[in-house]
Amino acid sequence: MVTSAREKIDVRELVDRRLEELLAQEMRRLAFLGDADREVVGRYLAEFVRGGGKRLRPSFVYWGYRAAGGPEEDLDAVLPAACAVEILHASALILDDVMDEAGTRRGRTTAHTGLTAHHRGRGWSGDAGRFGDSAATLLGMLAFTWADAALLHGTRRLREAMEVFTTLRVEVISGQYLDVASAARGAAGREETTVIARYKSGKYTVERPLHLGHAVAGGDPALRAALSAYALPVGEAFQLRDDVLGVFGDPAVTGKPAGADLRQGKQTYLTAVARERAGTYGAAVLAAARDDSGVAAARELIVSTGALETAERRIETLLDTARNALVRAAVPPDAEAALLELAGLATARSA
Template sequence: MVTLAREKSELRELIDRHLGHLLEREMGRLDFLGDEERAAVRRYVADFVLRGGKRLRPSFVYWGYRAAGGSPADLDVVLPAACAVELLHACALLLDDVMDEAGTRRGQTTAHAGLAARHRELGWSGDPRRFGESTAVLLGMMAFTWADAALLDSGRRLGEALEIFTRLRVEIIAGQYMDLAGAARGTGGREEATLIARYKSGKYTVERPLHLGCAIAGGGPAVRPALSAYALPLGEAFQLRDDVLGVFGDPAATGKPAAIDLLQGKRTYLTAVARERAGARGAAVLDHVRDQDDVAAARDLIVSTGALDTVEARIAGLLVAARAAIDGADLPAEAAAALLELADAATGRNA
């Protein structure tokens, strides 16, 4: 008998193996490209997908499938959908790095920065930065397209699966737009930050992947609402944890530069609470983070106002709500146990 622990330990390996086969197939369709171009696609898309990531979103696809009664013996129908979500995540990261002007991701040079450096090294004409950003956007769209190719491989209840996958993509794009517009306006408090977090991250990380797996399994009408009752508080808690890590996280663990959210002036729930409590003084500190001394001052402000404690308490409360939703739902025991463990993994202090 396969235990839950063994099944969970094997899931990452199965997802990685399926991603590897899929990416090799798709790379094989690019034989019309020159060596330089193929090398860029492999390095910044295929290898980027395979070498890192926690596979959190694919895990939610799989356990949404199991929660709806899907069989662990019929993985060929759910693994392609899990891979589709991971490829979409790769697209989102590539584009995020361009928008955030990030220099590192997963401990490696970001695509746009690496491509710009290659442009300079080879002495090509034009602006290296513009080349790097433009090419990284195209590589993101390659991952976006490969996500569709992956989903097509599932072959089961494809219409419903595609409808959910489309909603997922619309929500993350709209959420990212709200985030950029809010930062440009320089406005917004807790309510706006919560709305942005729900659509930019929470739904696409937890709720829609669960719904996608549920759809592929043919889940009954009661399953999806039960999954949403768990996913919505957990998705918010996940983003709040990401906000905390974006200010206080260790780059060795996050794979991103230290205090990147402060340096970019992002408007998050965490900084919204600090702004409310510190008034004009707090806004002045948070709006002028340029160097590590400014970072230290902003961190001190967030701690001294109690904003960090407030967010930690909110994460804990949301996690309680997510767990209660699972405890009150009629789900297969293995799926319920796995979802409870995933909740801890998504909101842990090293998430």
Template sequence: MTASPTTVLADLTSIRTRVDDALASFLRAKAGSGAARRLPEEVVTTLDGFLFGGGKRIRPVLCVLGWLAGGGDPEVPAPVVRAAASLELFHASVLIHDDIIDDSDTRRDRPTVHRVLTDLHRDRRDPERFGAGAAIVLGDLTMVWAAELLHTAQLAHDRLAAALAVLDSMRADVMYGQYLDLLATACPTDDLERALQIVRYKTVSYTCERPLHLGAALADAPPEVRTALTAYARPLGEAFQLRDDLLGVFGDPAHSGKSNLDDLREGKHTALVALALEHASEAEAARLRTLLGDPDLDERAAQDCREILAASARPRVEDMIAARWELAIGALRQPPYPAEVAGALRRIADAAVLRTS
């Protein structure tokens, strides 16, 4: 059986399905060996519930597209799918820890991992403390397993080494991004460059550029493919995060599955907030500074914030998104993109910019 990129790309769902199959089979094996060694079942079942409770699999899909852009076999061999799947497992570890840090109760309309573990151990002396501690460990184990999923993907040794170099950058970048985010949270300023630095570490590199580079590295693609992928990924990643920031404040929770109060209550430092603090009237900026980061912010005060942000910054952020979308789309018109791969990347860019969740 042969496949053209067209077949693979006509339906990105088939890639997602293969990624999910790789994840499920890895976790099944872990459940089996854990049971044989009388290890606690809840470790795998909790992770399984979290992993298959949702998620767009955007990083694995981009990894496979990077593989195809780099001239990889359109059939997408199993080791490449497994490597792509390892990105999703790593991402799960990041989210598990992120939810502890933010003390979030839900993600994707389901209880977060530390809440699940807390509920499972309600009869303990201090179930909240147990839940948080156990989730730190489960997040660590998930990170370790993500690496194992890649190491055991049966990649050629030189491809594995190339993949590890890309992942070392990606993983350090997202951690620095998280750290920058923590530092800036609850300290809103008009520093747009600072907001964009967080985006570059937390989203651009982690969600777009490195997953694409990983695929290209697996295909042993020449350096110009990597450069071309970067030209697409950087503006796309920024557009993606800027859209996310807007949804975090103006989004409809019924569609997005997440609160539109949390970012305001945390006082998340975003481009939206930086631009508002720069362009709003002095009185409005002062009001915004008072409200942002108030953990008890109510819906009425949140509406005040939204009005100030909408008037002073929202159109500017929409312009930034549009400009970045143009750049990303423009990059796809250059070689060396096969037409079908460019088409799929274009659809992803459209979805990232137009999405409502």
């Protein structure tokens, strides 16, 4: 069996190298912008992609490919698809930060905030904040286009891959809409928050990337279903961990403001359980979480009602379900080991 730690490092390095090639190619297309504007795109988009996080989604693409029998040596078959998912993730994050009015991401200034300062620093006309939001939205759209370009760059079985990639995008965009709409409506129950978590994050992070790798390898349909049985609980557990970090995470580690989800009125499994157990009082506390004292009170409510403990138990239950499903899937031993490790990385993280 291949050492899992070595494989994890190798996949990330391979993806980073291929991303560098793709980003250089796409930046060359922008020569017509001129040096100053190309530098802005490079700083707020290309550098954001380069400085990406854990490369979880590309890793799931790669191991979906390997689980389906894709040969280790044919990297040109799968790396473009893996990079497409990572570039799409950059697009989603940039746009998400605009919607959430977030000031930081991954410990650095968000694109729309930086572009607002860029406008002000040059004394340009018009509203600086509107420029920042508009320019960041355009960079997010550009990244969305770059993701297509990456997928077209040598991916095998392109029609099948594009079908999965399209489904992934439809689901994550619609899931984000559900997230925004539920925050506006308020008071979502456990069932609704589970659907939101599945579509805005879980399927997009684990299941569809696995399916994309499977499609590139020309995998068996029965294996695709088996991969879903592993992926769906891992994806839900991933979002549950994200929800916990959104309330209790250390900003120095998460790179995001403390209690941001509470301030924005995000409807999550944590808030659903707390509201369910604390009734009208709990709903009022959560609704008032708009400043530091309100966030502190909401955190105390989530702990005192046992909502945090319930979420942690659910994460463990979901992981057990995923592990059992993977054993039954009968994938190659190296793929099984890597997917087990990825499940742990996705759910036991601090950022």
